[in-house]
Amino acid sequence: MGIECRGEYILNRVLVEEEKQRLQTQDVYICKISAQQTSRILQFIALQGTEWESAEISVQKVPSFPPYTKEQFDEWKQLWPVAYRPLVQLKPVQLDDDERAYINENLSVVSQLQAKSDSEGNRGSAVIVGSPKAREAIVQSTDMTHTLVHPLKHAVMCCISKIADIELDKKKQGCFGDQCTNDNTNDQSEVQLVPAKRAHTPDIAGTPLVTEQISSANDIEDNAMEFTSGYLCGGLDVFSSKEPCVMCCMALVHSRIGRLFFIDPSESGGISYYSINSRKALNHNFTAFQCTLTSTQNLTP
């Protein structure tokens, strides 16, 4: 062939736009300063050779946290790339008289239950699980750790367990009826590989919950079973005299509750310590209210 092979070529990929831009920016090395690190920085520069001889080291104070206000952002962005996300303004809680009465009623009952339980030598909280749709309490429990000599039988765990028993009863009863004629042993596996409808944050104004499927509201008065959503504690309200611990808060996430109302906060509680009710990483969130008793019993979100 006429073409003479003269040797190997070195192939350099042409830089893409982004890489070019990066090259144009001056390299900046940053690190936190401490006595030990300063000597390491000098060592590092010494190792870089001649092109670093004229390198300047300077110590600058920069914010280590993101700005919380617009003013901080304007000031800090001069020093350091920072992102500013204004706090989400939560809508003020609007409660109609009925709902307010339902919440107040349950909060006073848990207070009383707690006082009674305390007088019997227990230390934990008292809890009610209620239905926002029916505006009625479904189950209640006090802390059972002392009675049952079991450190995990907190009131929340006991209530979740009671709701589960109601659901099981409901299923059992249903199976004697007509709908469940082709019930079989696989029935246990009926459950939720398909995610249940996300228990959306209930609209405080009291529109019906998506998760609830009560067809006729007439006969629910005498049957607590009808109040539940059919999927764990989906969309239900939890009233607690104390802020639930981490275990209990996560159990409430697993149970898909809609709202939590608690009276006494706790530094080690799941809401105060970890905001378990609103973590994006978790597959379910719920609204939490810390409730303070006033003469008029106003709720403060």
Add this chain to the structure above:
Amino acid sequence: MSDIKDISINDSGTIKQIDQQTRERRLEYMQEALKMADEAYEASEVPVGCVFVQNDRIVGQGRNETNITKNGSRHAELVAIDRMLASGSNFHLDDFKTTDLYVTVEPCIMCASALRQVGIRSVFYGCANDRFGGCESVLHVSSDQGLDGLPYYSEGGYCRDEAVLMLRRFYVRENTTAPLPRKKANRVLKTEDLDIRRSNK
């Protein structure tokens, strides 16, 4: 179990090199936990299983029972703890101080807190739990300061791939009895990235 007693955590929080025998023994306990997970799988529960070990003896075991009980808090660890503390059992609350947990999946936030509150000594698990994990993945309930109960040592990676495989087998399965069965015809059980050497059950 003298080997396991030798575990000591140094100042930087890392564990001392463990000897081969200790490691082998832990893998054996994890095989027992995997058997419990398999039982859960057969019962159409999310396949997570666990065993509690004290003085080289299995003193408790459990697996997920969330579906059959319709209770989202009936995870393997809590089921086992309830059985261990049930009246008539020889196991007492104080015994947790000298008891280790072997569980196929990293304990969730709820269980991680429960384990602090009973005072577990240490927790060994198979795979991480990216959605709910309370020992490293989502929160560090096992080691954070100021929470109820006592912090404990936790370490993952024991029979990890077998635990992952079990979960994948579960989630690839179609559930025809669900209210709205989801078609999973296109789902394939992926195994090529897993190294299942010990699956000789």
